[in-house]
Amino acid sequence: MGFEDWQSLSEAAHVPDADTVCVWWLVLDGVPETVWTRWPSLLSPEERDRAARFVFERDRRSYTAAHALLRALLHRMFDLPPPAWRFVNGPHGKPDIDPAHGLPAVRFNISHTHGAVACAMAMGHDIGVDIECAERGGHPLEIAGAYFAPSEQALLRATSPASQRDLFFRLWTLKEAYVKARGEGLALPLDRFAFRPDDPVTISFAESCADDADDWLFRTLRPSAGHVLSLAVRHGTRNRVAVRSRPMTHSAIDRLIRTEVSVTSQRDAGWQGSDARERRGL
Ligand SMILES: CC(C)(COP(=O)(O)OP(=O)(O)OC[C@H]1O[C@@H](n2cnc3c(N)ncnc32)[C@H](O)[C@@H]1OP(=O)(O)O)[C@@H](O)C(=O)NCCC(=O)NCCS
Numbered sequence: 107m108g109f110e111d112w113q114s115l116s117e118a119a120h121v122p123d124a125d126t127v128c129v130w131w132l133v134l135d136g137v138p139e140t141v142w143t144r145w146p147s148l149l150s151p152e153e154r155d156r157a158a159r160f161v162f163e164r165d166r167r168s169y170t171a172a173h174a175l176l177r178a179l180l181h182r183m184f185d186l187p188p189p190a191w192r193f194v195n196g197p198h199g200k201p202d203i204d205p206a207h208g209l210p211a212v213r214f215n216i217s218h219t220h221g222a223v224a225c226a227m228a229m230g231h232d233i234g235v236d237i238e239c240a241e242r243g244g245h246p247l248e249i250a251g252a253y254f255a256p257s258e259q260a261l262l263r264a265t266s267p268a269s270q271r272d273l274f275f276r277l278w279t280l281k282e283a284y285v286k287a288r289g290e291g292l293a294l295p296l297d298r299f300a301f302r303p304d305d306p307v308t309i310s311f312a313e314s315c316a317d318d319a320d321d322w323l324f325r326t327l328r329p330s331a332g333h334v335l336s337l338a339v340r341h342g343t344r345n346r347v348a349v350r351s352r353p354m355t356h357s358a359i360d361r362l363i364r365t366e367v368s369v370t371s372q373r374d375a376g377w378q379g380s381d382a383r384e385r386r387g388l
Contacts, residue, residue, distance in 0.1 A: 115361055118352050119182040121212070122229045127339050129235060130352045131224040131329040132175055134167060137356045142167060145174040148188035148363065168218035175359060176216050176225045182362040184209060200289035215286050222333045232340040234287030236279040241332045246274035254281070255300035255312070272334075276303050276326050279336035283324070284309065287338040288317075323347050 122128045146154050153173050160166040177188035180203075192204035203212055211230040217223065217237045226235035247270070250259050258277050265273050280301045285294045298315035302308045307324040311317050323344040325337045341347050 115182075115358065118354070118358060119179050119362055120350070121183045122227050122350075124229050124231075125341075125343075125346045126348050126350060127226065127228045127231070127233065127323075127337065127341075128350045128352065129224060129226040129325075129327070129335070129337050130175060130179065130354050131222060131237065131327075131333075131335060132171055132354045132356070132359070133222045133330045133333065134171060135221060135330075137167075137171070141356050141360075142170070144360075145170050148174045148177050150189055150191070164220055168220065168223055172216045172218040172223035172225065175223055175354065176214060178359045178362040179225060179227070183212075188363060196289045198289055198291045198293050200286065200291070217282075217286075217335075219333070222329055222335075224329070224335050226337055228339055228341075232287045232289070234283040234285070234338045235335065236282035236286060237329065237333055237335040238275055238279050238282075239332055240271065240275045240334050246270050250274060250277070253296045255297045257300045257302075257310075261302075273303065275334040276336070277301055279334050280307060280309075280324055280326065280338070283336040283338035284322070287340060320344075323349075325349050325351075327351055329353065 118130070120128065146157060149157065149170065157166050157170050160169060174188070177191055180186065180191050181188045186207070192206065193201040194204050195201050200215070203209060203214070212227060213229070213231060213233050214225060214227045215233050215235045216225045217235050219237050220239040220242065222237050222239065224235050224237040226233050247262060250262050254262070254277060262270055262273055262277070280303065281296050281299070284299065285291055285296070288294060294315070298312045299317070300310050303326070307326065309319050309322055309324070311319065321340050321342060321344070323339045323341055327335045327337070329335050337349065339347065
């Protein structure tokens with residue numbers, strides 16, 4: 107998919123309405139070297155410091171790309187320079203946009219793994235995303251035995267060896283997306299809830315995990331042959347939700363940054379960008 111013209115770029119960076127959930131991803135294969143010297147300038151000084159501390163270049167690049175993607179999208183949607191965005195962390199570290207920016211209730215979540223990154227957004231709904239490289243090591247049954255619910259372990263054991271890895275990564279990313287949507291991270295033990303990766307995906311809870319399965323919508327996508335991505339959204343009327351998934355390219359992200367934000371186009375895209383500017387006194 108290309109974002110060569112204004113309309114498709116505008117469409118790609120569309121601010122979600124209350125019944126729309128957006129997920130963007132970027133596969134890092136083939137991103138040119140010049141990008142890795144430019145994109146750190148999109149990050150905050152703290153993020154640049156953190157990026158500099160990674161031991162492995164591939165981790166630095168995934169981290170940089172995920173934060174560049176988020177900041178470029180926010181810039182394009184709400185007209186504030188990428189490095190100027192500030193975030194506040196919840197009790198278990200989940201970041202949200204700093205309320206001082208005075209924006210509507212945009213919620214987001216990012217994920218980075220070897221060779222790919224993802225960003226998801228929803229308006230006023232808890233959202234979590236997880237992307238994993240399905241080529242990484244580890245034995246599915248052993249990891250599942252340590253972390254997954256008994257019913258998920260049984261599903262894996264009943265699956266043919268050829269399909270086991272695929273099922274394992276679908277379950278893993280769903281579980282991570284769910285704990286990330288709740289904002290609890292590892293504070294929520296992963297065996298307290300169980301997925302059935304049918305169509306639609308369903309979740310059930312142990313007694314010690316208070317939640318309502320009817321409030322949740324899940325999706326699993328394949329950004330590349332080697333990557334699995336899952337999305338979790340808490341939405342009271344999930345049947346109304348439309349999920350928009352957008353593969354991004356490095357040049358599309360660069361265009362998000364370079365393109366002047368037009369109030370008219372933002373209005374066309376369904377969000378009154380001028381109101382936010384007025385609220386911020388711009
Ligand atoms: C943060 C956590 C929720 C996800 O970690 P992860 O899968 O390694 O990392 P991801 O790339 O998907 O997500 C990281 C991003 O999530 C966000 N994040 C941090 N804490 C979060 C939380 N409590 N809830 C939601 N999102 C969070 C941050 O934006 C973070 O990005 P940053 O570190 O670059 O700032 C982690 O605490 C976790 O649950 N790890 C589980 C790992 C595990 O043991 N899995 C077992 C197999 S099922």
